[in-house]
Every structure is written in structure tokens, then in C-alpha cells.
Amino acid sequence: MNIKDKSQIELFKTKIINSQKVVIVPHNNPDGDALGSSLGLYNTLKNMGKEASVITPNEFPDFLNWMHGVEDVIIYDKNVKKAKALIKESELVLFVDFNALSRIKLMGEVFEKDETPRIMIDHHPFPEASTAEIQISVPEASSTCELLFHVLNEAGFKEYITKEAAECIYAGIMTDTGSLNYNSSRPETYLIVADLLRMGIDKEHIHHMIFHNNSFDRMRLLGHALGEKMERIPEQKAAFISLSQEELKRFNFKPGDTEGFVNQALWIEGVDLSALFTEKKDLVKISFRSRGGFPANKFSETYFNGGGHFNAAGGESKLKLDETVERFKKVLKEFCEANDFC
Ligand code: 5GP
Ligand code: MN
Numbered sequence: 001m002n003i004k005d006k007s008q009i010e011l012f013k014t015k016i017i018n019s020q021k022v023v024i025v026p027h028n029n030p031d032g033d034a035l036g037s038s039l040g041l042y043n044t045l046k047n048m049g050k051e052a053s054v055i056t057p058n059e060f061p062d063f064l065n066w067m068h069g070v071e072d073v074i075i076y077d078k079n080v081k082k083a084k085a086l087i088k089e090s091e092l093v094l095f096v097d098f099n100a101l102s103r104i105k106l107m108g109e110v111f112e113k114d115e116t117p118r119i120m121i122d123h124h125p126f127p128e129a130s131t132a133e134i135q136i137s138v139p140e141a142s143s144t145c146e147l148l149f150h151v152l153n154e155a156g157f158k159e160y161i162t163k164e165a166a167e168c169i170y171a172g173i174m175t176d177t178g179s180l181n182y183n184s185s186r187p188e189t190y191l192i193v194a195d196l197l198r199m200g201i202d203k204e205h206i207h208h209m210i211f212h213n214n215s216f217d218r219m220r221l222l223g224h225a226l227g228e229k230m231e232r233i234p235e236q237k238a239a240f241i242s243l244s245q246e247e248l249k250r251f252n253f254k255p256g257d258t259e260g261f262v263n264q265a266l267w268i269e270g271v272d273l274s275a276l277f278t279e280k281k282d283l284v285k286i287s288f289r290s291r292g293g294f295p296a297n298k299f300s301e302t303y304f305n306g307g308g309h310f311n312a313a314g315g316e317s318k319l320k321l322d323e324t325v326e327r328f329k330k331v332l333k334e335f336c337e338a339n340d341f342c
Contacts, residue, residue, distance in 0.1 A: 001137055003147075003188070006154060008136045012119055013155040015134070019092035021051045023116075027098035028057040028105045029285075031259070032175025032210065034097040035060050036168045037121070037144040039067045041094060043165035044152060053090075055083045057107045061256020066209045067171065068164030076107050083107075087114060095120040097144040097172075099127035099137060100307075123147055124308060125297070139309075142183045145172025149192045166199040171206055178263065179207070182311065221251035225261050232268070233329060236336050239265040242277040242325050262287040272342060273299075273332070277317075277324055284317040284324045294341045303331045 001008055016022075024041050026034035038054045045052040046069070055074045064070065076083045087093065087110055099122045101108035111118070118132035123141040141147040149169050152158055161169070173193065177184040180193075197203065225241045232239045241261055251257070258278055265274035266289045273294050276287040286304050288296040289312050296313040300306035306315020317324040336342040 001135075003138045003140055003150065008134055009151055009154045011134045012121075012136060012151060013157075015092055015117060015119060016045070016048075016050075016155065016157070019050070019117075021090045022053075022092045022094060023087055023090040024052060024054045024094045024096060025104060025107065026054075026056055026096050027103040028107075029255070030056050030058075030060040030064075030097075032064060033143045033145055033172035035064045035067060035070075035073075036170075036172030036175070037096040037148045038073075038168075039069045040145060040148055040161075040165045040169040040172070041096065041121075041152075042069050042072075043162050043168065044157060044160050047160045047162050047165070048157065053086050055086065055107070057104045059255050061259065062215075062254060063210050063213060063256055063259075064171070067168050068162075069168075084110060087111075087116065090116050092116065093118045093132075095122070095132055096148070097122055097124075099124045099131050099135075101128070101131060121148055121151060125310075126307070140186065142186070142189045143172045143176035145169045145176070146189055146192055148172075149195070150188075153195075161199065163200045166196045167201045167206060170196045170201050170203065171210060174207070175210060179211075183309075215252075215254070215257070217252045218254075218257045221248070221253065221257055222261060222264075224251065225258075226264060230265055232271070233332065234270070236273070236332050236342050237271055238273040238275070238332060238342075239268050239271045240275040240277065240325070240328065241265055242321055243279065244321055245279045245281070248278070262289050265289075266291060275328060277321060277328070279321040282318075284319065284321050286315045286317060286324070286328075288313045288315070299332075299335055302335070303327075 024038045026038045042052045042054050057076050074083050093116050119134040120132035121136045123144050125139040127137045138147050230241045262274050262276035272291045274289045278285045290296040297308045300313040300315035304315030
């Protein structure tokens with residue numbers, strides 16, 4: 001849908017008005033936009049007198065734990081029983097910042113069988129029909145948080161957005177745009193930021209909590225990644241970083257510690273594609289960022305079972321870390337030879 005299309009928002013409005021128990025779910029490995037939109041919605045719905053809950057598929061990074069309501073978040077893989085009971089009792093489920101059941105990992109199975117009405121609010125391209133019957137899908141939005149604010153406003157719920165909810169919404173807009181660096185050329189984004197500022201958010205405090213509150217270990221891991229582990233593939237205008245489990249352990253890795261590393265590899269002159277390979281217990285998680293015409297989502301979908309946005313995508317590999325990197329080099333060459341992107 002286009003952001004000007006109001007039909008899905010009307011359905012959202014009616015469902016919200018008629019539902020008391022609401023469950024909100026963001027994607028696996030929630031980032032600032034995923035948790036920000038979940039808690040922005042959670043705080044707003046609570047203010048409307050609803051019984052809302054946020055269930056994340058897995059843990060979220062510490063740099064988001066200042067968000068209002070974060071202590072009420074239920075982590076599915078740590079509390080399956082409680083999460084399932086809440087979903088069973090709920091009258092409405094809201095999916096935020098993802099558009100395919102595979103993006104919520106094991107939690108997806110619960111919804112394959114569940115009949116609770118579902119609404120998706122998301123800005124990723126190519127939503128899957130099975131995700132939810134009502135889909136508010138706007139890829140032109142900078143972030144799900146921007147879209148959420150727009151939706152709440154259009155539905156007539158703006159008066160219920162508290163300062164605390166506004167802080168969560170702002171956090172999602174700024175993390176998904178690299179502090180209004182990319183994906184942020186629509187004037188509407190700034191009108192929303194202006195509204196959030198009028199609601200009294202402390203912008204500088206939010207930036208501090210997210211970007212300038214790093215652990216000593218994380219900064220050392222970044223130094224190691226850039227100094228020892230970054231490689232270039234000049235022929236394909238690419239750069240990448242790979243980190244093994246051993247290296248992550250050495251720097252006391254915590255969820256979120258590698259956030260943003262992939263962007264740094266893209267800041268090199270002459271680099272149009274960057275990748276970050278992070279070895280997990282049973283797979284390698286991959287992040288891609290691109291500049292210009294390189295379709296990171298198409299590349300990730302074709303070779304690494306992933307997807308995402310045109311210039312920011314992710315995927316995974318079941319091969320070993322070094323084999324994954326070798327495969328990446330090979331398929332990137334193939335992809336570039338077959339297309340004009342690089
Ligand atoms: P990140 O690199 O920050 O994890 O993700 C970048 C973008 O790609 C985000 O919009 C995220 O939702 C999407 N993404 C990350 N991993 C995957 C994946 O495994 N599958 C799909 N379809 N999208 C992903
Ligand atoms: Mn997002």
C-alpha cells in the first residue's frame with residue numbers, strides 16, 4: 001500500500017477499538033525499530049486502557065533497555081508457556097517490523113495454527129500473504145516507527161501517545177535511518193520527528209543511551225573487527241568482516257554488540273557492498289549493506305536464505321564460517337558478472 005492509502009488503517013482502528021487483550025510481536029533479534037515500535041504501541045495501548053503485552057522471539061540488546069515498559073516484555077524462548085497462554089487469550093495480535101512468519105523463528109509455529117486476528121505494520125518490501133490478514137505495509141516509510149506514528153495519528157489515537165511512547169518511536173526512526181542519515185529524504189519523516197519533539201522527548205538522552213553508552217568490551221571488539229578482521233574485494237567493490245564464536249567470547253559478546261559494524265565497512269571509499277558474518281552456535285548470521293544500485297535484499301534472498309530492504313538486508317548460512325566467506329566471494333563474483341549492479 002501507499003502511505004496515503006487509508007483503507008487498512010480504518011480496519012486497524014476498528015480492530016483496536018473492539019479488542020481489549022492485545023499481543024504485540026516484533027521480529028527475532030529485535031533492533032531499535034522493532035522494539036521501539038513494539039513499546040511505542042504498547043505504551044499507547046496501555047494509555048487507551050487496553051491489556052497489552054509485548055512478546056519478542058528472543059533477547060533484545062542492552063542498549064534498548066531504557067525504553068519505557070521494557071521490564072514487562074516477555075521473551076518467547078525464555079518463557080514459552082506464558083507467551084503461548086497470552087497469545088491464546090488475546091483478541092488481537094499486532095506484528096511489527098517484519099512481514100514473513102519465518103522472521104519470528106520458532107514463534108512462527110504458534111501462529112501457523114492460531115486463529116486470533118492479526119494485523120501487520122511494517123516497512124519491508126514483499127510481504128507474505130500468510131503473515132496477517134490485515135497488512136499495513138509501506139516500504140517507503142523510513143522505519144516501522146515512523147509508519148506506526150502515522151497510523152496512530154490517522155486512526156485518531158494521537159492523543160494517547162505518551163511522552164514515553166514517543167521516545168520509543170523516536171528511537172526506531174533514528175536507529176533505522178542511522179540518525180536521519182539514510183532512508184530519510186521524505187519531508188514527512190521530519191514532520192513526525194517535530195511532533196515527537198513537541199511531545200517532550202529528550203532527543204539527546206536517547207542518542208546517548210543508544211550510541212554513546214557502549215561497554216568497554218564492545219569498543220574493543222569493534223577495534224578488533226576493523227583492525228584485524230576487515231577485508232576488501234576490490235574487483236566487486238565490496239568489504240566484509242567475519243567474527244568467530246571464539247573471538248566473540250574473547251570480547252564477552254552480548255546481543256547487540258556487533259550492531260552497526262557492517263555500516264562501518266561501507267564507509268570505505270570505493271566500497272558499494274559490505275557484509276558482516278557472525279558465527280552463532282548452529283549457523284552464521286549475515287548482514288549486508290549497500291550503496292547505490294546494488295540490491296542487497298535480492299542478493300541475500302538468492303544466496304543466503306534472507307531478505308530485507310534494497311540497501312540493508314540480512315540472511316544466514318548453515319556452512320562453517322570460513323566456508324560461508326568463501327561462498328560469499330564466489331557468489332558475489334557470479335552475481336556481479338550476471339548483473340550490472342557492480
Ligand atoms: P540487520 O543486518 O540489521 O540484521 O538487518 C537488516 C535488514 O534485513 C533488516 O530490515 C532486517 O529486518 C532484514 N533481515 C535481517 N536478517 C534477515 C533474514 O534472515 N531474513 C530476512 N528476510 N530479512 C532479514
Ligand atoms: Mn525496521
